[in-house]
Amino acid sequence: SARIKSLSIRAFKSFGADVQRFNFDKGFNLVVGANGSGKSNILDAICFALCSKPSALRVGSISELQSTDTKESCEVSLELETLGPSGEEADLINMSVRILPNDVRQYKINGKLKSVKEIKDMLKEHRLLLDETSAVVHQSSVTELADRNSPFKLSSIISSASGAGRWNEEVETATKE
């Protein structure tokens, strides 16, 4: 697996033309700031780089991620620290995604251009790909989780977050057999 060591953002949502870098410690990290200051946008930037769908990034299309305050093109990069079998630091991978006109995303790994498939394969290998499962609990679903008035709803959130939802169909088929 791998952990996110740092995040660099330029012209993404509320972030401006100058690159802003955030370093993350091992384990628990906390982002604090006033309402509307860009906390959720930091999480959106991470999810964007990890190939979330636009709907999970609170936008209708990729182009809406581009900051409206600068002409500089939007770019998000992550420094990934891969971990060896006993949790030791093994390697550093730098991946970046840049938004080009017409919603085109340009990906790079360690400075070399890569296809979406190559990026997804790399992220999958390090268990960081977010395109299908929802391992991220967004602000909008926090209250839903906390209320947990419906056991069915709670169980569906957990099975989606853990990726177990994928097996439901197979379980159903097996039960019938």
Ligand code: ATP
């Ligand atoms: P809260 O504490 O309310 O959850 P937050 O710190 O999570 O706030 P965000 O949702 O990250 O705040 O940031 C919201 C801000 O981002 C808004 O001011 C919004 O105008 C700005 N924003 C979103 N998209 C863009 C964009 N494409 N260009 C410029 N600003 C944007």
Ligand code: MG
């Ligand atoms: Mg927020």
